[in-house]
Amino acid sequence: MMKRGFVALLSGGLDSSTLLAYLLRKEVGNPIEALAVAYGQRHTRELKAASDIAQAFGVPLYQTHIDPSIFHNAESSQTNYSVAVPHGHYMDESMQVTVVPNRNMLLLSLAAARAISLGYDHIAYAAHAGDHAIYPDCRPQFAWKMAELLHICHFSPIYLETPFLRKTKADIVALGHQLDVPFHLTYSCYEGQPLHCGLCGTCVERHEAFTLAGLHDPTQYGPAAAATPQAAK
Amino acid sequence: MMKRGFVALLSGGLDSSTLLAYLLRKEVGNPIEALAVAYGQRHTRELKAASDIAQAFGVPLYQTHIDPSIFHNAESSQTNYSVAVPHGHYMDESMQVTVVPNRNMLLLSLAAARAISLGYDHIAYAAHAGDHAIYPDCRPQFAWKMAELLHICHFSPIYLETPFLRKTKADIVALGHQLDVPFHLTYSCYEGQPLHCGLCGTCVERHEAFTLAGLHDPTQYGPAAAATPQAAK
Numbered sequence: 370m371m372k373r374g375f376v377a378l379l380s381g382g383l384d385s386s387t388l389l390a391y392l393l394r395k396e397v398g399n400p401i402e403a404l405a406v407a408y409g410q411r412h413t414r415e416l417k418a419a420s421d422i423a424q425a426f427g428v429p430l431y432q433t434h435i436d437p438s439i440f441h442n443a444e445s446s447q448t449n450y451s452v453a454v455p456h457g458h459y460m461d462e463s464m465q466v467t468v469v470p471n472r473n474m475l476l477l478s479l480a481a482a483r484a485i486s487l488g489y490d491h492i493a494y495a496a497h498a499g500d501h502a503i504y505p506d507c508r509p510q511f512a513w514k515m516a517e518l519l520h521i522c523h524f525s526p527i528y529l530e531t532p533f534l535r536k537t538k539a540d541i542v543a544l545g546h547q548l549d550v551p552f553h554l555t556y557s558c559y560e561g562q563p564l565h566c567g568l569c570g571t572c573v574e575r576h577e578a579f580t581l582a583g584l585h586d587p588t589q590y591g592p593a594a595a596a597t598p599q600a601a602k
Numbered sequence: 603m604m605k606r607g608f609v610a611l612l613s614g615g616l617d618s619s620t621l622l623a624y625l626l627r628k629e630v631g632n633p634i635e636a637l638a639v640a641y642g643q644r645h646t647r648e649l650k651a652a653s654d655i656a657q658a659f660g661v662p663l664y665q666t667h668i669d670p671s672i673f674h675n676a677e678s679s680q681t682n683y684s685v686a687v688p689h690g691h692y693m694d695e696s697m698q699v700t701v702v703p704n705r706n707m708l709l710l711s712l713a714a715a716r717a718i719s720l721g722y723d724h725i726a727y728a729a730h731a732g733d734h735a736i737y738p739d740c741r742p743q744f745a746w747k748m749a750e751l752l753h754i755c756h757f758s759p760i761y762l763e764t765p766f767l768r769k770t771k772a773d774i775v776a777l778g779h780q781l782d783v784p785f786h787l788t789y790s791c792y793e794g795q796p797l798h799c800g801l802c803g804t805c806v807e808r809h810e811a812f813t814l815a816g817l818h819d820p821t822q823y824g825p826a827a828a829a830t831p832q833a834a835k
């Protein structure tokens with residue numbers, strides 16, 4: 370039998386960490402599990418952030434993996450390390466190379482499999498308005514269709530929660546601040562080095578979000594950012 | 603850039619093997635790859651059948667896996683070996699225990715990731731009318747919603763081919779016979795032993811399909827079937 374419970378995708382970035390804080394506040398008494406997925410991502414450093422965030426929130430974390438060879442023929446900078454991570458603004462067309470083929474459908478399918486196995490009836494992910502331009506699988510149309518599919522994938526409905534679908538990243542950071550998200554533990558950089566590069570699209574977006582929200586950016590940036598005038602810092 | 607090409611899910615059973623033969627006949631000149639997935643299934647013997655069928659057809663086979671621990675809490679006879687495989691008719695309610703949580707969404711997500719990585723614009727699976735009663739993710743409603751989701755999961759559409767959605771298993775066997783599918787290489791049994799048990803729902807369905815199609819059943823059944831009057835043989 371299914372009960373009210375959540376499997377929430379947790380990448381260890383700002384958005385999914387804030388989503389987890391949001392669910393913990395909203396779903397008092399209902400079980401929540403975080404799901405992190407290793408898929409050969411260049412920014413595998415994010416998995417440590419996911420673990421740190423789950424631990425900070427006292428939420429159980431289940432980590433699984435996708436065999437990365439499935440992406441080997443794809444020209445994605447995040448799974449094919451011979452393709453350079455583009456630097457610049459996250460809305461630039463050049464950022465399309467960071468797309469991992471069908472990643473969100475894969476991650477949400479895993480989340481639903483895990484939820485059904487646990488007897489939970491909800492899954493959640495932190496798609497938000499800033500992603501829409503570049504990532505087909507972060508758009509509202511995708512989330513809505515996925516919600517319809519999840520509704521009929523099992524004997525009883527699985528519900529998809531996407532509370533940030535219309536929020537900007539600045540909105541999310543402001544909410545995370547209210548919810549005491551330990552932002553210094555989160556990790557966003559596509560370069561995957563120990564410190565954020567400050568130059569890739571996600572670093573630029575991350576820094577911009579703090580600025581727009583009128584908050585101090587607690588991110589530790591590496592030497593490349595310090596040497597580059599236009600970098601996030 | 604995407605070109606016309608197919609990634610077809612291949613379990614090594616009658617339906618997916620016939621689907622592959624059907625695509626090979628229909629899509630002359632267009633690339634086709636078969637995809638098999640290890641997910642901790644009790645009937646892992648089917649992966650050898652998938653390999654044998656792909657080899658017999660001269661089709662490249664890509665095999666990947668899902669970490670089976672994602673299903674560990676589920677009461678599925680196919681991933682939790684302490685749950686017995688039900689014997690009897692495949693339409694019986696008792697067969698619900700053979701459902702693997704969200705399996706088809708997972709497999710189709712992997713197929714789409716692989717297709718996009720290869721630059722192919724189609725994926726295919728062999729959902730058919732006999733599955734509808736038991737498996738939510740074999741129903742036409744599921745296939746249609748999945749098709750809509752695949753249409754928008756990438757920058758250009760991914761198309762879902764399900765030519766057997768309204769066919770019975772007997773129809774499929776009759777088609778496979780016309781297409782010279784080497785049925786003796788296929789494997790369907792949920793018990794997962796070297797020879798088909800003849801007693802589980804899939805064995806019963808398999809044998810019934812040959813009978814209804816008026817064809818000889820080339821399946822080799824094990825000793826349990828020979829000792830049981832009502833078994834497929």
